Amino acid sequence: MAGEWSDPRSFDEESLNDFDLWTTRAALESLVDEALGDALIRRGLRREDLSPEDAREALQANESLLAKLRMLQDQVAAEGSAAFRPRTRPANLGEVGWLILPVLFAVGYLTMLVLAWQAMPLFLKIFTTLALPGGVAAVFARVSRRVSALSARFTTGTVEFGEEQLGLGHRREFALQEIVLPEIRNYVVAHRRLHYGTKLVFGEQRDLYEEESDRIVPTPAAKRLRRILDRAGSGAVALGGQRGSGKTTAIHSLRRGLIHGTENPAPLVVVASAPANYDARDFVLHLHGLLCRTVLDRLREDLPFIADWRTWLRRGVRRLAGLIASAAAAWGLGGWLWDGPFLHFPAELWHLLRQVHFPDLIDPLWTVQPTGNRIALVVLALLTLYQTGRLLALPIDALTAAVRRKRNAGLHELHADAHRQLDRIRYLQTHTSGWSGKLLFPAGADFGRTRSTQRAEQQLTHPEVVAEFRAFAEQAAEQLREGGITERVVVAIDELDKIGEQDKAQQLINDIKGIFGVPGCLYLVAVSDDAVLSLEQRGLAVRDALDSAFSELVRLEPFTLDESRLWITQRLPGVPEQFCHLGHCLSGGLPRDLRRTTIDMVDVTAERYQPSLSAVTALLIREELKAKANAFIGQARVLKQTTELAELWTNLLRIPETHESVELAALAAELHEGATNDIGDPVNLLRHHSSAFVFFCATVLELFTDALTEDRLTPSLHQLAIARRHLALDPHLAWSTLTDFRKAHDVGLPGES
Structure with a gap:
């Protein structure tokens, strides 16, 4: 039946039998056609050698996409948009009146001009003559628009179905930007042309060294954060995840307007870094000053200049x-x-x-x-x-x-108030004023008087600082919303997870949580894994400062295998899939480490022409072994010298000199030999960490060779990335994961003959 709706712009009376479904399909076809006409989409389809016709057919057959549009149409109808039922009928009286009115105005103007010409002074004659062409042009434009709009009313049989009757109303642009275009991008990503090979070749590098890139991987956490921005009017949200998972990137992407809905302007984002050694009052003042400067910068861009x-x-x-x-x-x-x-x-x-x-x-x-x-x-x-x-x-x-x-009186008042607040924060204001006079009398007598006053603003207490910040933040959010500049103010506190002691981090949140809950202000705070664990224990008999401060938790997980592949191919177009898998496994899917690993791979090409997969893997593993061996040796130096440590020390010194996978696997077995479950023993813990890391490097070297063909690139390689993450958290679990992985891939275990 879809073939009967191939033209979304026209229909006949038979289509009215299932009008609701027809309307949704017509809206989908119209939006898909417009999206496929976008220059970026066309370029992406050409780059991946995809046919627009195949993309159109796939999107029109997407039942999930059709259901989203149908729900949006229902929302528009519930908001009060009048339902449309097409029918052939003559134009009504009101529409004809809007057509006749401009004509009557033009005739009346010319009639009055002829009758009053003799009585008008010269300057008025000149003015009316000059205004005549403009008036005629305006009348002509008005009439032409009304005629084109009314032409469909007089047709018989097939009636033209305009965009305004697709049931989307004012949310049509939202449907295009938020529903259809993301589906087309997902289609391009899912059907992109994959490159396979064991030679490291790629096209032009794109944003590889830029921390703030527009090429964002649409992870579930980013989508959830976007939904929070659309629905949350106030509150505090914890942004969790381990180091390198992209919390700072998410905050800066939000500041640059890359994570927000298309129906609303980008939020006003204030980004502050949490201090390691803090004073709550000074930190709130610092936030206050940042908010004032950010408001002034935004008003300088969006507030129209008013001349004096x-x-x-x-x-x-x-x-x-x-x-x-x-x-x-x-x-x-x-x-x-x-x-x-x-x-x-x-x-x-x-x-x-x-x-x-x-x-x-x-x-x-x-x-x-x-x-x-x-x-x-x-x-x-x-x-x-x-x-x-x-x-x-x-x-x-x-x-x-x-x-x-x-x-814009409110915005101008906000602009002046932001300047006053910023001056008040920066300086201790001192104002001196006075007058003096002297009156002379005969015989040398005189009378004089001098008066002066001085005002010095006193330091505000912490509660007063919090109250001042809340008042200004509420005023800024309200005025910016009423002025149409932004719907929300976002205050992001970054690097709280870098405070070493969890008690200090919780104390900071406890001291500044008085600024939370301002209407129109949303707070994002990057927290540590310990804080995430605390928040995930809600409902238990545990409650701390973090639990009472945050209303929601967004956890940024490491990249999946597909997300890492997408991240790399966005920056190195044409790179073979084998190297994408290698980057994912070596980085564990952590965005920060993935960038570093990709840069290291690119650096190899500066010394070698089209290096092989085996050569790239060997060079990367060699650098990893050198760096981690130095770290292990540094840890061993501070431990108490024992016979067990001396034996371990000998094996640690062999790590940077061992390059073959078989030798590394044997060295890992030697490092692991004699290890116990006593994690309180620092020597035993060092043995577990070093052996698991060497075991991981041996596994990567043995797997990523020039014999790694396309059929061996399976999703199970993601287990190597998981083992990489476990290395920093639980070396016991990392060793167990690597052992299971080698068994599943028929790779021999250390010590086996």
Whole structure:
């Protein structure tokens, strides 16, 4: 039945039997056609060698996409949009009236102009004549628009189905940007052209070294954060995840307007880094100052400039000078072209204009005039039109500015208040004023008096600082929303997870949580894994400062295998899939480590031409072994020297010198030999960490060789990335994961013959 709806712009009476479903399909087809016409989408389809027709067919057959549009249509209908049922009918009286009204206005204007022409002074004749072409053009434009809109009302049989009748109303752009375009991008990603090979080749590098890139991987956490921004009016949200999972990237992407809905403007984002050694009062003052500066920057961009009286005076003087200059130019050029004495040009021109009678304008001003007079009249008319427009624009601009100032009075008040608040935060204000006088009397007597006052603003206490911040934040959120600049103010506190002691981090949140809960302000706080664990224990008999401060938790997980592949291919187009899998496994899917690993792979190509997978893996593993061996040896130096540590020390020194996978596996077995479950013993813990890491490197070396073909690139390789994450958290679990992985892939275990 879909073939019967191939043209979303027309239908017949049979389509009315299932009109709701037809409307949804018609809306989907219209939106898909518009989305496929986007230049970026077309470029992406060409880059991946995908057919627009195949994409259109796949999207129109997407039942999930159809259901989303149907729900959106129901929302629009519930908001009060009148349902549309197409039918052939004549135009109603109101529509015809809107067509006749401009015509009646034009006829009335011309009639009044003819009747009042003789009684009008010269300047009014000139003004009405100059305004005539503009009025005629406006009437013509109005009539043409109404005629095109009414033409469908008089058709019979098939009726044109306009975009306004697709049931989306004012949410059509939302449907395009938030529903259809993401599905097309997902289609391009899912059907992108994959490259396989064991030679490291790629196209032009894109944003590889840029921390703040526009190429964002749409992870579930990013989508959830976007939903929170759309629905949350206030509150505090904890942004969790281990180090390197992208919390800072998410905050800065939010600040740059990359994570928000298309129906609302980008939020006003204030980003502050949590101090390691803090004072709660000073930190709130720091937030207050950042908020003031951010508000001022946003108003500088979006608030229209309002000129003061000095600007208007200078503008009026310039317009007057221009008028005098134009009059002089018109006299000089017109007098030179005029058929008569130069000095008599103004008088003769005045005499000619007084003889002109409307509507007979062509004969006295053009037909009977010599060529020089015609040119002079044309020049004079052009200069008159130009200067009339400039002079009329001045009062219009002044009126517009007055209306704009009144409409944006709240924003201007906010601008001034932000300056005052910022000055108050920065400086200790001191104001001194006084007067003195002296009165002389005869015989040398005198009388004098001096008076002075000094005012020094006292330091605010912490509760007062919090109250001041809340008041200004609420005012900023309200005024920015009413002014149409943004719907929400977001205060993001980053790097709280870098505070070493969990008690200090909780104390900081406990001290500043008084600023939370401001209407129109949303707070995002990057917290540590311990804080995430605390928040996930809600409902148990455990409650701390974090539990009482945050209303929601968004956890940023490491990339999945597909997300890592997408991240790498966005920056290294054409890179073989084998190297994408290698980057994911070595980084564990952590975005920060994935960037570093990808950069290291690119650096290999600076020394070797199209290096092989085995060579790249060997070089990366060698650097990893050197770095971690130094770390292990550094840890061993601070431990108490024992016989067990001496034996372990010998094996640790062998790590950077061992390069083959078999030798590394044997070394891992030696490091792990004698390990116990006593994690309280630092030597035993060091044995577990070093052995698990060497075991991981041996497994990667043995797997990522030039023999790694396309059929061996399975999702099970993700277990290596999981083992990589476990190395920093639980080396016992990492060893167990690696053992299971090697068994599943028929890779021999250390010590097996």
